[in-house]
Amino acid sequence: MLSMPSDASETIAAKRALRAELRERRRIRPAGEREASAASLTEQLVAITSELNARTVACYLSTPDEPPTRAYLEWARANGVDVLLPVSRDDGLLDWAAYDSDDEGEDVLGLPVPLGGIVPPIRVNEVDLMLVPAAACDRSGMRMGWGRGYFDKTLGSMDRRPPVYAVVYDDEIVDALPREPHDQPVDGAVTPSGLHRF
Ligand SMILES: Nc1nc2c(c(=O)[nH]1)N(C=O)[C@@H](CNc1ccc(C(=O)N[C@@H](CCC(=O)O)C(=O)O)cc1)CN2
Ligand SMILES: Nc1ncnc2c1ncn2[C@@H]1O[C@H](COP(=O)(O)OP(=O)(O)OP(=O)(O)O)[C@@H](O)[C@H]1O
Numbered sequence: 001m002l003s004m005p006s007d008a009s010e011t012i013a014a015k016r017a018l019r020a021e022l023r024e025r026r027r028i029r030p031a032g033e034r035e036a037s038a039a040s041l042t043e044q045l046v047a048i049t050s051e052l053n054a055r056t057v058a059c060y061l062s063t064p065d066e067p068p069t070r071a072y073l074e075w076a077r078a079n080g081v082d083v084l085l086p087v088s089r090d091d092g093l094l095d096w097a098a099y100d101s102d103d104e105g106e107d108v109l110g111l112p113v114p115l116g117g118i119v120p121p122i123r124v125n126e127v128d129l130m131l132v133p134a135a136a137c138d139r140s141g142m143r144m145g146w147g148r149g150y151f152d153k154t155l156g157s158m159d160r161r162p163p164v165y166a167v168v169y170d171d172e173i174v175d176a177l178p179r180e181p182h183d184q185p186v187d188g189a190v191t192p193s194g195l196h197r198f
Helices: 008-028 029-053 071-079 121-125 152-155
Strands: 056-058 083-088 094-098 105-106 111-113 129-133 136-138 162-165 188-191 194-198
Touching: 008 029, 029 129, 029 162, 029 194, 056 152, 071 083, 071 129, 083 111, 083 152, 094 152, 121 162, 129 152
Parallel strands: 056 083, 056 129, 129 162, 162 188
Antiparallel strands: 083 094, 105 111, 188 194
């Protein structure tokens, strides 16, 4: 792991290097390991949703390399839990769409999105739980994403924040991450091995 950088440009470079390493690690993660962890990740996502008695959650539609969320999303639909999913905009902000059909398209960055309607942006302020994608998080709760600041801006603009949990693989919880002033912390992480509160 990299040493802690001291100034802003070093921090940005350190994040970039770490993201490249994490992206590669996800890319080469053996399919067998991914599949073996999928069921326990789903159980953990269901457990935190049930524990918080969440009626509405924000989550994401996973890409093949990300910790898989689709089985959880199906559970949510079958159990009357409303789900909002992010749709990247090219101005750096997120729209949110309801998970109300299996039809998928791609957003401006090529990420999977539901083809249901975009909901009024205020709705994300009313969710009971946010399950956010991340590249890594550290034991103090710092989250590092994929480098466009979508979730920092979303979380930074919310005045009443629900519990926010990053969804990552176990080896993506690290001791310390390079940190910039705008970085928004999370309350914990959900991994295949369990729930981690920071
Ligand atoms: N499934 C899923 N949906 C999601 C996210 C996600 O992480 N996963 N997002 C979570 O925020 C948003 C999209 N975020 C993105 C952030 C960066 C890049 C990207 O292309 N990054 C550059 C590297 C930039 C850098 O290192 O500075 C790259 O990968 O080449 C793509 C999407 C919204 N939807
Ligand atoms: N609240 C904010 N207001 C304005 N710009 C921001 C804000 N948060 C982040 N940014 C900008 O977004 C860029 C990416 O930020 P950062 O590297 O922290 O993203 P990230 O957390 O990895 O990405 P994401 O949230 O999309 O997963 C930075 O260059 C930063 O200047």
